[in-house]
Amino acid sequence: MRDVEISDDMIRLGQLLKLSGLVEHGAEAKDVLEEGLVQVNGAVETRRGRQLVDGDEIVLDDEVVRVVSTG
Secondary structure: OEEEEEOOOEEEHHHHHHHOOOOOOHHHHHHHHHOOOEEEOOEEOOOOOOEEEOOOEEEEOOEEEEEEEOO
């Protein structure tokens, strides 16, 4: 697991996928979400706009990232 720092209190899932490098661009984020390949805190998530906060864990394939708010 690796931490991804954000400067605000929340970030949208599509933005985090790009920021963390789990996907390269927005279209790829949309695709992996539609295919049900992303989990947030252990549950499949399909909404790109899902709000993530400090401590949320995101899984895509065998990569795990945790949101860490510095704001």
